[in-house]
Amino acid sequence: MTVKLYGFTVGHLTIPWSFMVDGREGAIKVPVPSYVVVHPTATAVFDSGLNVAALRDPAAHVGEFLAAFHTFDFVSGEELGAQLDGIEFGADRIDLVINSHLHFDHAGGNGQFPRADVLVQQAEWDAAHVDDAQLRGYVAADFDTGQEVRRVVGDHDVFGDGSVRCIPTPGHTPGHQCLVVQTEHGGEVVLCADACYLRESLESLLLPGVISDPVAALQTLHRFRDLQASGSRVLFGHDPEFWKSVPHAPARIG
Ligand SMILES: [Zn+2]
Incomplete structure:
Protein backbone atom coordinates (compact mmCIF):
# COMPACT_ATOMS: atom_id res chain seq x y z
CA MET A 1 0.00 0.00 0.00
CA THR A 2 1.41 3.42 -0.85
CA VAL A 3 0.43 6.81 0.42
CA LYS A 4 0.43 10.46 -0.62
CA LEU A 5 2.57 12.90 1.35
CA TYR A 6 2.04 16.66 1.56
CA GLY A 7 4.12 19.35 3.25
CA PHE A 8 3.08 22.66 4.83
CA THR A 9 4.84 25.58 6.51
CA VAL A 10 3.04 26.58 9.70
CA GLY A 11 4.85 29.86 10.36
CA HIS A 12 8.47 30.57 11.25
CA LEU A 13 10.49 30.97 14.43
CA THR A 14 13.68 32.97 14.97
CA ILE A 15 15.88 31.28 17.54
CA PRO A 16 19.49 31.33 18.73
CA TRP A 17 21.80 29.55 16.25
CA SER A 18 23.25 27.58 19.17
CA PHE A 19 19.87 25.83 19.56
CA MET A 20 20.49 24.33 16.11
CA VAL A 21 24.26 23.86 16.21
CA ASP A 22 26.22 23.90 19.45
CA GLY A 23 28.61 26.85 19.77
CA ARG A 24 27.33 28.86 16.82
CA GLU A 25 26.50 32.54 17.44
CA GLY A 26 23.69 34.78 16.27
CA ALA A 27 20.12 33.92 15.34
CA ILE A 28 18.44 31.90 12.60
CA LYS A 29 14.91 32.06 11.20
CA VAL A 30 13.54 28.58 10.61
CA PRO A 31 10.35 27.18 9.10
CA VAL A 32 7.89 25.15 11.17
CA PRO A 33 6.97 22.17 8.95
CA SER A 34 3.87 20.00 9.13
CA TYR A 35 2.92 17.03 6.97
CA VAL A 36 -0.23 15.20 5.92
CA VAL A 37 -0.16 11.52 5.00
CA VAL A 38 -3.11 10.26 2.96
CA HIS A 39 -3.44 6.48 3.29
CA PRO A 40 -6.27 4.62 1.53
CA THR A 41 -7.88 3.91 4.91
CA ALA A 42 -7.19 7.09 6.89
CA THR A 43 -5.58 10.53 6.79
CA ALA A 44 -2.92 11.53 9.30
CA VAL A 45 -1.10 14.70 10.28
CA PHE A 46 2.56 14.40 11.27
CA ASP A 47 3.30 17.33 13.57
CA SER A 48 0.59 19.93 13.85
CA GLY A 49 2.73 23.08 14.09
CA LEU A 50 1.94 26.12 16.19
CA ASN A 51 -1.11 26.80 18.32
CA VAL A 52 -3.65 29.37 17.12
CA ALA A 53 -3.33 30.96 20.57
CA ALA A 54 0.18 32.01 19.49
CA LEU A 55 -1.31 34.09 16.65
CA ARG A 56 -2.55 36.63 19.15
CA ASP A 57 0.03 36.59 21.92
CA PRO A 58 2.88 34.07 21.73
CA ALA A 59 4.29 34.98 25.15
CA ALA A 60 0.92 34.44 26.81
CA HIS A 61 0.70 31.00 25.24
CA VAL A 62 4.24 29.60 25.61
CA GLY A 63 5.22 31.64 28.68
CA GLU A 64 7.81 34.37 29.11
CA PHE A 65 10.72 31.94 29.43
CA LEU A 66 10.21 30.26 26.04
CA ALA A 67 9.14 33.53 24.41
CA ALA A 68 12.50 35.05 25.34
CA PHE A 69 14.26 32.60 22.99
CA HIS A 70 11.69 32.34 20.19
CA THR A 71 10.42 35.15 17.97
CA PHE A 72 7.23 34.08 16.23
CA ASP A 73 6.38 34.88 12.61
CA PHE A 74 2.97 33.27 12.49
CA VAL A 75 -0.03 34.94 10.91
CA SER A 76 -3.67 34.03 10.56
CA GLY A 77 -4.16 31.52 7.76
CA GLU A 78 -0.84 29.76 8.45
CA GLU A 79 -2.32 27.46 11.10
CA LEU A 80 -2.46 23.92 9.75
CA GLY A 81 -6.24 23.54 10.02
CA ALA A 82 -6.81 26.61 7.85
CA GLN A 83 -4.31 25.43 5.23
CA LEU A 84 -5.97 22.02 4.97
CA ASP A 85 -9.26 23.66 4.14
CA GLY A 86 -7.53 25.07 1.06
CA ILE A 87 -6.74 21.67 -0.45
CA GLU A 88 -8.75 18.54 -1.11
CA PHE A 89 -9.48 17.78 2.53
CA GLY A 90 -10.34 19.91 5.52
CA ALA A 91 -9.38 19.58 9.17
CA ASP A 92 -12.51 17.50 9.77
CA ARG A 93 -11.04 14.74 7.55
CA ILE A 94 -8.03 14.14 9.79
CA ARG A 115 -11.99 14.04 16.19
CA ALA A 116 -8.51 12.65 15.54
CA ASP A 117 -6.68 10.24 17.81
CA VAL A 118 -3.20 11.34 18.85
CA LEU A 119 -0.25 8.96 18.48
CA VAL A 120 2.92 9.63 20.48
CA GLN A 121 5.63 7.63 22.21
CA GLN A 122 4.89 6.81 25.85
CA ALA A 123 8.30 8.23 26.87
CA GLU A 124 7.42 11.54 25.21
CA TRP A 125 4.03 11.74 26.89
CA ASP A 126 5.72 11.15 30.23
CA ALA A 127 8.45 13.75 29.58
CA ALA A 128 5.80 16.34 28.73
CA HIS A 129 3.87 15.75 31.93
CA VAL A 130 6.45 16.46 34.62
CA ASP A 131 6.10 19.59 36.74
CA ASP A 132 8.68 21.83 35.05
CA ALA A 133 8.11 20.52 31.50
CA GLN A 134 7.28 24.00 30.18
CA LEU A 135 10.88 25.09 30.82
CA ARG A 136 11.88 22.43 28.25
CA GLY A 137 9.46 23.44 25.53
CA TYR A 138 6.25 21.66 26.53
CA VAL A 139 3.03 23.69 26.75
CA ALA A 140 0.26 21.55 28.24
CA ALA A 141 -2.50 23.49 26.46
CA ASP A 142 -1.07 22.18 23.16
CA PHE A 143 -1.45 18.47 23.89
CA ASP A 144 -3.85 18.10 26.80
CA THR A 145 -6.65 18.60 24.31
CA GLY A 146 -8.94 15.73 25.16
CA GLN A 147 -8.57 13.37 22.20
CA GLU A 148 -7.90 9.66 22.55
CA VAL A 149 -4.11 9.27 22.96
CA ARG A 150 -2.39 6.15 21.59
CA ARG A 151 0.83 5.90 23.58
CA VAL A 152 3.19 3.54 21.78
CA VAL A 153 6.53 2.07 22.81
CA GLY A 154 9.18 1.57 20.16
CA ASP A 155 8.65 0.87 16.46
CA HIS A 156 5.05 1.21 15.38
CA ASP A 157 3.41 0.27 12.08
CA VAL A 158 0.69 2.90 11.90
CA PHE A 159 -1.68 1.27 9.40
CA GLY A 160 -0.51 -2.35 9.79
CA ASP A 161 0.77 -2.63 6.21
CA GLY A 162 4.29 -1.21 6.55
CA SER A 163 3.49 1.92 4.55
CA VAL A 164 3.84 4.38 7.46
CA ARG A 165 6.10 3.56 10.38
CA CYS A 166 7.06 5.40 13.54
CA ILE A 167 10.65 4.78 14.58
CA PRO A 168 11.98 5.97 17.95
CA THR A 169 14.74 8.55 17.49
CA PRO A 170 15.55 9.79 21.00
CA GLY A 171 18.09 12.48 21.76
CA HIS A 172 16.34 15.78 21.10
CA THR A 173 13.72 14.67 23.63
CA PRO A 174 13.35 11.33 25.47
CA GLY A 175 10.47 10.09 23.34
CA HIS A 176 11.14 11.66 19.95
CA GLN A 177 10.03 9.57 16.95
CA CYS A 178 10.35 9.94 13.18
CA LEU A 179 7.96 8.87 10.47
CA VAL A 180 9.04 6.65 7.58
CA VAL A 181 6.59 6.86 4.69
CA GLN A 182 6.41 4.69 1.55
CA THR A 183 5.10 7.30 -0.84
CA GLU A 184 3.24 6.63 -4.03
CA HIS A 185 5.59 8.57 -6.30
CA GLY A 186 8.56 9.60 -4.15
CA GLY A 187 9.94 6.37 -2.71
CA GLU A 188 10.68 6.04 0.99
CA VAL A 189 10.72 9.36 2.81
CA VAL A 190 12.00 9.88 6.36
CA LEU A 191 10.49 12.81 8.24
CA CYS A 192 13.23 13.65 10.76
CA ALA A 193 11.55 16.46 12.67
CA ASP A 194 13.88 17.64 15.45
CA ALA A 195 16.07 14.54 15.42
CA CYS A 196 17.97 16.29 12.60
CA TYR A 197 17.41 20.00 12.14
CA LEU A 198 19.60 20.78 9.14
CA ARG A 199 21.20 19.11 6.13
CA GLU A 200 24.58 20.06 7.56
CA SER A 201 23.66 18.45 10.89
CA LEU A 202 23.66 15.10 9.10
CA GLU A 203 26.54 15.80 6.73
CA SER A 204 28.89 16.97 9.49
CA LEU A 205 27.28 15.20 12.48
CA LEU A 206 26.59 18.50 14.25
CA LEU A 207 24.61 18.33 17.48
CA PRO A 208 22.42 21.14 18.85
CA GLY A 209 23.38 23.10 21.95
CA VAL A 210 20.07 22.23 23.62
CA ILE A 211 19.49 18.51 23.74
CA SER A 212 18.23 15.90 26.17
CA ASP A 213 20.70 13.09 25.33
CA PRO A 214 23.72 13.81 23.05
CA VAL A 215 24.80 10.15 22.83
CA ALA A 216 21.36 9.02 21.68
CA ALA A 217 21.13 12.01 19.31
CA LEU A 218 24.38 11.03 17.60
CA GLN A 219 23.19 7.42 17.24
CA THR A 220 20.02 8.77 15.66
CA LEU A 221 22.07 10.78 13.11
CA HIS A 222 23.95 7.62 12.17
CA ARG A 223 20.63 5.85 11.70
CA PHE A 224 19.56 8.57 9.26
CA ARG A 225 22.83 8.15 7.36
CA ASP A 226 22.10 4.43 7.05
CA LEU A 227 18.58 5.12 5.80
CA GLN A 228 19.94 7.64 3.30
CA ALA A 229 22.55 5.13 2.11
CA SER A 230 19.79 2.60 1.48
CA GLY A 231 17.97 5.07 -0.78
CA SER A 232 15.56 6.91 1.54
CA ARG A 233 14.96 10.64 1.16
CA VAL A 234 15.63 12.34 4.47
CA LEU A 235 13.63 15.51 5.19
CA PHE A 236 15.35 17.73 7.76
CA GLY A 237 13.35 19.29 10.56
CA HIS A 238 14.00 23.04 10.46
CA ASP A 239 16.36 23.73 7.55
CA PRO A 240 15.42 27.05 5.88
CA GLU A 241 17.40 26.44 2.67
CA PHE A 242 16.51 22.77 2.31
CA TRP A 243 12.83 23.44 3.03
CA LYS A 244 12.65 25.75 0.00
CA SER A 245 13.36 22.71 -2.18
CA VAL A 246 10.52 20.65 -0.69
CA PRO A 247 7.19 20.85 -2.57
CA HIS A 248 4.36 22.43 -0.60
CA ALA A 249 0.71 21.44 -0.79
CA PRO A 250 -1.25 21.20 -2.98
CA ALA A 251 1.87 19.79 -4.73
CA ARG A 252 2.96 16.45 -3.29
CA ILE A 253 6.26 15.42 -1.76
CA GLY A 254 5.59 11.87 -2.88
ZN1 LIG B 1 10.97 21.90 16.39
Missing part, protein backbone atom coordinates in the same frame (compact mmCIF):
# COMPACT_ATOMS: atom_id res chain seq x y z
CA ASP A 95 -8.30 10.80 11.61
CA LEU A 96 -4.95 10.75 13.36
CA VAL A 97 -2.35 13.22 14.61
CA ILE A 98 1.11 11.71 14.99
CA ASN A 99 3.54 13.83 16.99
CA SER A 100 7.30 13.48 16.57
CA HIS A 101 7.41 14.98 20.04
CA LEU A 102 5.30 17.40 22.07
CA HIS A 103 7.23 20.68 21.87
CA PHE A 104 5.08 23.72 21.13
CA ASP A 105 6.11 23.94 17.46
CA HIS A 106 5.15 20.31 16.80
CA ALA A 107 2.02 19.70 18.88
CA GLY A 108 0.60 23.23 18.97
CA GLY A 109 -2.05 22.47 16.37
CA ASN A 110 -3.31 19.21 17.94
CA GLY A 111 -6.43 20.94 19.24
CA GLN A 112 -7.45 21.85 15.68
CA PHE A 113 -8.28 18.18 15.06
CA PRO A 114 -10.76 17.26 17.81
Whole structure:
Protein backbone atom coordinates (compact mmCIF):
# COMPACT_ATOMS: atom_id res chain seq x y z
CA MET A 1 0.00 0.00 0.00
CA THR A 2 1.41 3.42 -0.85
CA VAL A 3 0.43 6.81 0.42
CA LYS A 4 0.43 10.46 -0.62
CA LEU A 5 2.57 12.90 1.35
CA TYR A 6 2.04 16.66 1.56
CA GLY A 7 4.12 19.35 3.25
CA PHE A 8 3.08 22.66 4.83
CA THR A 9 4.84 25.58 6.51
CA VAL A 10 3.04 26.58 9.70
CA GLY A 11 4.85 29.86 10.36
CA HIS A 12 8.47 30.57 11.25
CA LEU A 13 10.49 30.97 14.43
CA THR A 14 13.68 32.97 14.97
CA ILE A 15 15.88 31.28 17.54
CA PRO A 16 19.49 31.33 18.73
CA TRP A 17 21.80 29.55 16.25
CA SER A 18 23.25 27.58 19.17
CA PHE A 19 19.87 25.83 19.56
CA MET A 20 20.49 24.33 16.11
CA VAL A 21 24.26 23.86 16.21
CA ASP A 22 26.22 23.90 19.45
CA GLY A 23 28.61 26.85 19.77
CA ARG A 24 27.33 28.86 16.82
CA GLU A 25 26.50 32.54 17.44
CA GLY A 26 23.69 34.78 16.27
CA ALA A 27 20.12 33.92 15.34
CA ILE A 28 18.44 31.90 12.60
CA LYS A 29 14.91 32.06 11.20
CA VAL A 30 13.54 28.58 10.61
CA PRO A 31 10.35 27.18 9.10
CA VAL A 32 7.89 25.15 11.17
CA PRO A 33 6.97 22.17 8.95
CA SER A 34 3.87 20.00 9.13
CA TYR A 35 2.92 17.03 6.97
CA VAL A 36 -0.23 15.20 5.92
CA VAL A 37 -0.16 11.52 5.00
CA VAL A 38 -3.11 10.26 2.96
CA HIS A 39 -3.44 6.48 3.29
CA PRO A 40 -6.27 4.62 1.53
CA THR A 41 -7.88 3.91 4.91
CA ALA A 42 -7.19 7.09 6.89
CA THR A 43 -5.58 10.53 6.79
CA ALA A 44 -2.92 11.53 9.30
CA VAL A 45 -1.10 14.70 10.28
CA PHE A 46 2.56 14.40 11.27
CA ASP A 47 3.30 17.33 13.57
CA SER A 48 0.59 19.93 13.85
CA GLY A 49 2.73 23.08 14.09
CA LEU A 50 1.94 26.12 16.19
CA ASN A 51 -1.11 26.80 18.32
CA VAL A 52 -3.65 29.37 17.12
CA ALA A 53 -3.33 30.96 20.57
CA ALA A 54 0.18 32.01 19.49
CA LEU A 55 -1.31 34.09 16.65
CA ARG A 56 -2.55 36.63 19.15
CA ASP A 57 0.03 36.59 21.92
CA PRO A 58 2.88 34.07 21.73
CA ALA A 59 4.29 34.98 25.15
CA ALA A 60 0.92 34.44 26.81
CA HIS A 61 0.70 31.00 25.24
CA VAL A 62 4.24 29.60 25.61
CA GLY A 63 5.22 31.64 28.68
CA GLU A 64 7.81 34.37 29.11
CA PHE A 65 10.72 31.94 29.43
CA LEU A 66 10.21 30.26 26.04
CA ALA A 67 9.14 33.53 24.41
CA ALA A 68 12.50 35.05 25.34
CA PHE A 69 14.26 32.60 22.99
CA HIS A 70 11.69 32.34 20.19
CA THR A 71 10.42 35.15 17.97
CA PHE A 72 7.23 34.08 16.23
CA ASP A 73 6.38 34.88 12.61
CA PHE A 74 2.97 33.27 12.49
CA VAL A 75 -0.03 34.94 10.91
CA SER A 76 -3.67 34.03 10.56
CA GLY A 77 -4.16 31.52 7.76
CA GLU A 78 -0.84 29.76 8.45
CA GLU A 79 -2.32 27.46 11.10
CA LEU A 80 -2.46 23.92 9.75
CA GLY A 81 -6.24 23.54 10.02
CA ALA A 82 -6.81 26.61 7.85
CA GLN A 83 -4.31 25.43 5.23
CA LEU A 84 -5.97 22.02 4.97
CA ASP A 85 -9.26 23.66 4.14
CA GLY A 86 -7.53 25.07 1.06
CA ILE A 87 -6.74 21.67 -0.45
CA GLU A 88 -8.75 18.54 -1.11
CA PHE A 89 -9.48 17.78 2.53
CA GLY A 90 -10.34 19.91 5.52
CA ALA A 91 -9.38 19.58 9.17
CA ASP A 92 -12.51 17.50 9.77
CA ARG A 93 -11.04 14.74 7.55
CA ILE A 94 -8.03 14.14 9.79
CA ASP A 95 -8.30 10.80 11.61
CA LEU A 96 -4.95 10.75 13.36
CA VAL A 97 -2.35 13.22 14.61
CA ILE A 98 1.11 11.71 14.99
CA ASN A 99 3.54 13.83 16.99
CA SER A 100 7.30 13.48 16.57
CA HIS A 101 7.41 14.98 20.04
CA LEU A 102 5.30 17.40 22.07
CA HIS A 103 7.23 20.68 21.87
CA PHE A 104 5.08 23.72 21.13
CA ASP A 105 6.11 23.94 17.46
CA HIS A 106 5.15 20.31 16.80
CA ALA A 107 2.02 19.70 18.88
CA GLY A 108 0.60 23.23 18.97
CA GLY A 109 -2.05 22.47 16.37
CA ASN A 110 -3.31 19.21 17.94
CA GLY A 111 -6.43 20.94 19.24
CA GLN A 112 -7.45 21.85 15.68
CA PHE A 113 -8.28 18.18 15.06
CA PRO A 114 -10.76 17.26 17.81
CA ARG A 115 -11.99 14.04 16.19
CA ALA A 116 -8.51 12.65 15.54
CA ASP A 117 -6.68 10.24 17.81
CA VAL A 118 -3.20 11.34 18.85
CA LEU A 119 -0.25 8.96 18.48
CA VAL A 120 2.92 9.63 20.48
CA GLN A 121 5.63 7.63 22.21
CA GLN A 122 4.89 6.81 25.85
CA ALA A 123 8.30 8.23 26.87
CA GLU A 124 7.42 11.54 25.21
CA TRP A 125 4.03 11.74 26.89
CA ASP A 126 5.72 11.15 30.23
CA ALA A 127 8.45 13.75 29.58
CA ALA A 128 5.80 16.34 28.73
CA HIS A 129 3.87 15.75 31.93
CA VAL A 130 6.45 16.46 34.62
CA ASP A 131 6.10 19.59 36.74
CA ASP A 132 8.68 21.83 35.05
CA ALA A 133 8.11 20.52 31.50
CA GLN A 134 7.28 24.00 30.18
CA LEU A 135 10.88 25.09 30.82
CA ARG A 136 11.88 22.43 28.25
CA GLY A 137 9.46 23.44 25.53
CA TYR A 138 6.25 21.66 26.53
CA VAL A 139 3.03 23.69 26.75
CA ALA A 140 0.26 21.55 28.24
CA ALA A 141 -2.50 23.49 26.46
CA ASP A 142 -1.07 22.18 23.16
CA PHE A 143 -1.45 18.47 23.89
CA ASP A 144 -3.85 18.10 26.80
CA THR A 145 -6.65 18.60 24.31
CA GLY A 146 -8.94 15.73 25.16
CA GLN A 147 -8.57 13.37 22.20
CA GLU A 148 -7.90 9.66 22.55
CA VAL A 149 -4.11 9.27 22.96
CA ARG A 150 -2.39 6.15 21.59
CA ARG A 151 0.83 5.90 23.58
CA VAL A 152 3.19 3.54 21.78
CA VAL A 153 6.53 2.07 22.81
CA GLY A 154 9.18 1.57 20.16
CA ASP A 155 8.65 0.87 16.46
CA HIS A 156 5.05 1.21 15.38
CA ASP A 157 3.41 0.27 12.08
CA VAL A 158 0.69 2.90 11.90
CA PHE A 159 -1.68 1.27 9.40
CA GLY A 160 -0.51 -2.35 9.79
CA ASP A 161 0.77 -2.63 6.21
CA GLY A 162 4.29 -1.21 6.55
CA SER A 163 3.49 1.92 4.55
CA VAL A 164 3.84 4.38 7.46
CA ARG A 165 6.10 3.56 10.38
CA CYS A 166 7.06 5.40 13.54
CA ILE A 167 10.65 4.78 14.58
CA PRO A 168 11.98 5.97 17.95
CA THR A 169 14.74 8.55 17.49
CA PRO A 170 15.55 9.79 21.00
CA GLY A 171 18.09 12.48 21.76
CA HIS A 172 16.34 15.78 21.10
CA THR A 173 13.72 14.67 23.63
CA PRO A 174 13.35 11.33 25.47
CA GLY A 175 10.47 10.09 23.34
CA HIS A 176 11.14 11.66 19.95
CA GLN A 177 10.03 9.57 16.95
CA CYS A 178 10.35 9.94 13.18
CA LEU A 179 7.96 8.87 10.47
CA VAL A 180 9.04 6.65 7.58
CA VAL A 181 6.59 6.86 4.69
CA GLN A 182 6.41 4.69 1.55
CA THR A 183 5.10 7.30 -0.84
CA GLU A 184 3.24 6.63 -4.03
CA HIS A 185 5.59 8.57 -6.30
CA GLY A 186 8.56 9.60 -4.15
CA GLY A 187 9.94 6.37 -2.71
CA GLU A 188 10.68 6.04 0.99
CA VAL A 189 10.72 9.36 2.81
CA VAL A 190 12.00 9.88 6.36
CA LEU A 191 10.49 12.81 8.24
CA CYS A 192 13.23 13.65 10.76
CA ALA A 193 11.55 16.46 12.67
CA ASP A 194 13.88 17.64 15.45
CA ALA A 195 16.07 14.54 15.42
CA CYS A 196 17.97 16.29 12.60
CA TYR A 197 17.41 20.00 12.14
CA LEU A 198 19.60 20.78 9.14
CA ARG A 199 21.20 19.11 6.13
CA GLU A 200 24.58 20.06 7.56
CA SER A 201 23.66 18.45 10.89
CA LEU A 202 23.66 15.10 9.10
CA GLU A 203 26.54 15.80 6.73
CA SER A 204 28.89 16.97 9.49
CA LEU A 205 27.28 15.20 12.48
CA LEU A 206 26.59 18.50 14.25
CA LEU A 207 24.61 18.33 17.48
CA PRO A 208 22.42 21.14 18.85
CA GLY A 209 23.38 23.10 21.95
CA VAL A 210 20.07 22.23 23.62
CA ILE A 211 19.49 18.51 23.74
CA SER A 212 18.23 15.90 26.17
CA ASP A 213 20.70 13.09 25.33
CA PRO A 214 23.72 13.81 23.05
CA VAL A 215 24.80 10.15 22.83
CA ALA A 216 21.36 9.02 21.68
CA ALA A 217 21.13 12.01 19.31
CA LEU A 218 24.38 11.03 17.60
CA GLN A 219 23.19 7.42 17.24
CA THR A 220 20.02 8.77 15.66
CA LEU A 221 22.07 10.78 13.11
CA HIS A 222 23.95 7.62 12.17
CA ARG A 223 20.63 5.85 11.70
CA PHE A 224 19.56 8.57 9.26
CA ARG A 225 22.83 8.15 7.36
CA ASP A 226 22.10 4.43 7.05
CA LEU A 227 18.58 5.12 5.80
CA GLN A 228 19.94 7.64 3.30
CA ALA A 229 22.55 5.13 2.11
CA SER A 230 19.79 2.60 1.48
CA GLY A 231 17.97 5.07 -0.78
CA SER A 232 15.56 6.91 1.54
CA ARG A 233 14.96 10.64 1.16
CA VAL A 234 15.63 12.34 4.47
CA LEU A 235 13.63 15.51 5.19
CA PHE A 236 15.35 17.73 7.76
CA GLY A 237 13.35 19.29 10.56
CA HIS A 238 14.00 23.04 10.46
CA ASP A 239 16.36 23.73 7.55
CA PRO A 240 15.42 27.05 5.88
CA GLU A 241 17.40 26.44 2.67
CA PHE A 242 16.51 22.77 2.31
CA TRP A 243 12.83 23.44 3.03
CA LYS A 244 12.65 25.75 0.00
CA SER A 245 13.36 22.71 -2.18
CA VAL A 246 10.52 20.65 -0.69
CA PRO A 247 7.19 20.85 -2.57
CA HIS A 248 4.36 22.43 -0.60
CA ALA A 249 0.71 21.44 -0.79
CA PRO A 250 -1.25 21.20 -2.98
CA ALA A 251 1.87 19.79 -4.73
CA ARG A 252 2.96 16.45 -3.29
CA ILE A 253 6.26 15.42 -1.76
CA GLY A 254 5.59 11.87 -2.88
ZN1 LIG B 1 10.97 21.90 16.39
